[in-house]
Amino acid sequence: MTEAQEELLSELRETHGYKTQTEVVMDALESLAGRSSASFGSKLSHGVEPHEREEVMRKVIATASKVDEIIDKHGKNDSQLIQILLEIQREYNWLPKEALLWLSERLGVSINRIYQIATFYKAFSLVPRGRHLVRVCMGTACHVRGSMTLSDRASQLLNIDPGETTKDMRFSFETVNCLGCCALGPVIVIDGEYHSKPSTPELEKLLNECA
Amino acid sequence: MAKRIGSLDDMEQLRKRIVSGIDPNKTMVTICGGTGCQAYGSDKVFQAFTEEVKRQGVDVEVGVKATGCHGFCERGVVIVILPEEICYLRVRVEDVPEIVSETLVQHKVIERLTYEDPQTGEKSVKESDIPFYKHQSRIVFGKNRFIDPKSIDDYIAIGGYEALAKALCQMTPEQVMDEVKKANIRGRGGGGFPAAVKWQTTRSSPSDVKYVIVNCDEGDPGAYMDRSLMEGNPHSVLEGLTIGAYAIGAHKGFVYVRQEYPLATENTICAIEKAEEYGFLGKNIMNSGFDFTVEVERGAGAFVSGESSALMSAIEGRVGEPRPKYIRTSVSGIWGKPSNLNNVETWANVPLVISKGADWYTSIGTEGSKGTKIFSLVGKVNNTGLVEVPMGTTLREIIYDIGGGILNGKKFKAVQTGGPSGGCIPEQFLDKPVDFDELSKVGAMMGSGGMIVMDEDNCMVDVARYFVNFLSDESCGKCVPCREGLRHYHKILERIVSGEGRESDIELLQDLSDVIKDASLCALGQTAPNPVLTTIQYFRDEYEAHIKERRCPAKVCKDLISFYIEPDKCKACMICLRNCPVGAISGDKGLIHVIDQGKCTKCGTCLDLCPTRFNAVTKLSGEPVPPPPLKREVTREKGSEQ
Amino acid sequence: MKQVTMSIDGKEVKAKEGMTILQAAMEVGIKIPTLCYDDRLASYGACRLCSVEIKKGERSRIVASCVYPVEEGLVVETESPRVQKIRKVILELLRARSPGLKEELAERYEVDKTRLDRDATFCILCGLCVRYCAEVKGANVLGFVGRGTERQVVFFPDIAFKTCPTCKECFNICPTGVIPSDFAVNVPRFEKQPTVFPVRLRDEQNLREFIKKIE
Ligand SMILES: Cc1cc2nc3c(=O)[nH]c(=O)nc-3n(C[C@H](O)[C@H](O)[C@H](O)COP(=O)(O)O)c2cc1C
């Protein structure tokens, strides 16, 4: 534990009152330990080995201090909520649950508002995302040039639907709107590289190249 | 630290100083860094140029500059060599050494890289001679190609911020207002609402705090005009915004940029910083006593957040849902304060009106729609890209004279304008002038500038379904007519394209449309029926073919087509057979290939890969797939293949 | 407060500025059907059942009466043919989601039963429970997630555990008569998702029985 994290933990214990803050941490603890939050009531993370607990706690503290850093940058103001969420998303490439709970505490914004926003906008993901990002343009111009077929092919090869991530966390697959290169349409972008209308074998080769 | 500009004189001197530092005869290579050209690798081309001019020892005589989008995205990477205006297209990194040694050192033109007319074979060396550019009037967008978006001096050199100086130092807010009113700028974001009327409402609303906002959410899924303007020339938008704020009496502005446009965000933030250094933003701008600051807000990706009340909710940090707007946002917007929202392009028109005057501005365009409009001309057209034309230019001029006609000599079917709120316009209206009023008369709208050309191979039912899919995803889902109406639209269209359509479906679609249009809360729902209604109106026969004959005339709808290998054309080359991802093709060397229709997933790989000289794979629709031939050996014509 | 004079269904009506058309109509005994309106909550304007036709000069348009403010000289028609058609189709759309909803109104507007495919999930997203919980109780147990046709009402069990057992006030608010009580009484089954709070969907079996009962 770094000094900053330790400080945060004690701050969380004392200044803000053990009760609510611990609950936040425990919730996160539970989710991180791979248990669903189904166990209403039993807030304490029974069933988690002590050494796991410490590991998890460390992660949670790290997340919480990161979130605090981001809040400080944008100002502790609920009008900055979307901007803060965008930055958390950029930091982790998804929105971890404990980050959202912590944010809710810190900004005094109810958790339902945060979830509404996090599920409303396309930029946010509530699940971790893959190492490689595959995007197929579904803009109108690409559509009239056959992007449906292209996205079906990618779906078939990756064995996931748009918006999903492969189990091995290798790929996330998304559809997007016009990327501003309609002349190339239909376009697929793999980790920022644009490819114009690849055939199935070409696409397969491109995907195989991603480790 | 740059010197703060305090007066009109200062401004003029600054411009003179900047211009005198630029040798007009110095060769300047401007490389388009727009999104299209970036996809073609313009970053690498830029880097190659920077290195190559050094290597060949001409880095003193020759400048290299990466600019915003030039517009001719079809032929990226586009470069223009100034002052001669030599325009090279489809430039790749490999071409750079030759361009430097031939053109930059020896002043010789490389024919191969110049524009060649696909029909006449005629070459054009100068940018302005290329038909794509010749028929445009790029008063707003054209500046992109002279400017490095990160350099405020580039913008000032071509007269930037003079309009602001003029407005603040020589005009009262009322005079600015009058000029804008006289110019009759109408909103480029789609609605065409007169900017001056909206400004006036905000101006006369009693409140100390007022806001002005740039809408760069650009939700239309097939358009990128606003992006290219914001990325390529952010100062022109900021200048317009500041002039507007002065007229309205606002001291705080927001630029709402979708997060999918990171470069636009970056360039805007950079532009704000630079403008603050010169004192074009901040306190007491140009000693006029007027204070104004601008902040960038990122949009997190929702089409509906481009709607004015939704956008303002998003700026407040709440979910971007439209509010019932019976009290206008120009009276009660962000945090209940009067807030004036305009589109990127609308703001970019403001400096022009102030510096050149309303009389000049109104000489361009039609009776009701003044000035120019930028379109993203895309789809099945030869020259895709961004084009700027005077209002009132006909669709035919845009698609044929500028766009160079339909791709691969196919037949034009329709042009879709106005994005998800617009409609599909058939051939009989190609001579309609494009402005705010004319296209609405045929059920479409000019919209924010998407213009998607479709040919005979596009299925209009599929296009309707595409927009309905988009809207069911992008509607906020709050009000019933929009959410539930779109849900059923979607179901009905899905069943039509899969051959399950019912005779009553067309009528049902029309019946739902009336209610969605009338009763929805915001303009998303109110205009959602347009793509459906226009395709029914002009292409009813296609709907009927799907419903009554289970046939897709354009052979697009997957469930209604089959891939078929014509036995007499198949040369049994094994290519399709090996590449079919589901192994649906049987045959062998010397044995004609046959598709197992039960296994086929209709991915079209076989059609793509069948060599064009054989051309054996076709699509069938509305007719049974012939049974496999009895004799499967390939008969080789003598001497055709060894 | 200023008074305005307007006409509703041919009746001259005096109303206070700041009122909505719906309130003004109610005061003179004209009943406009509503669904997402509740006088304890801020107007939401989502169901559009309260749509009325207003005329200003030559132009006429449809507005939601629960949010549209009264205006001097406004001419309102609450049962014009255009309005009736809207109510009919809106009820039709709603009843495809929640069969049995607003039986009387459905009869009054002769709602077609067969045209639309039924897709019964019962929740019609009127937001009454969500808004009641937030605006009146300040508990925020319920919330919306998603957008477009994917929008749903969810509840947050961690908070629900603390407040719901002693409150249960939202039980009678739901126009479909089932959703919030289901949320709060039955121990929800949780989908195993790493972060999203569980979304309670009605039990298949339950659903079928319920549909049988009302048919
Ligand atoms: C669903 C919806 C999406 C919209 N998206 C945009 C957009 O992306 N960009 C834009 O400038 N205007 C958009 N608008 C229009 C805005 O509501 C608003 O009218 C416009 O920004 C006003 O600027 P203007 O008067 O300069 O056109 C949208 C409207 C609706 C209903």
Ligand code: SF4
């Ligand atoms: S019309 Fe659609 S997008 Fe607009 S408020 Fe209603 S549901 Fe939301």
Ligand code: FES
């Ligand atoms: S529509 Fe795909 S890049 Fe424009």
Ligand code: FES
């Ligand atoms: S009662 Fe007015 S919209 Fe629902």
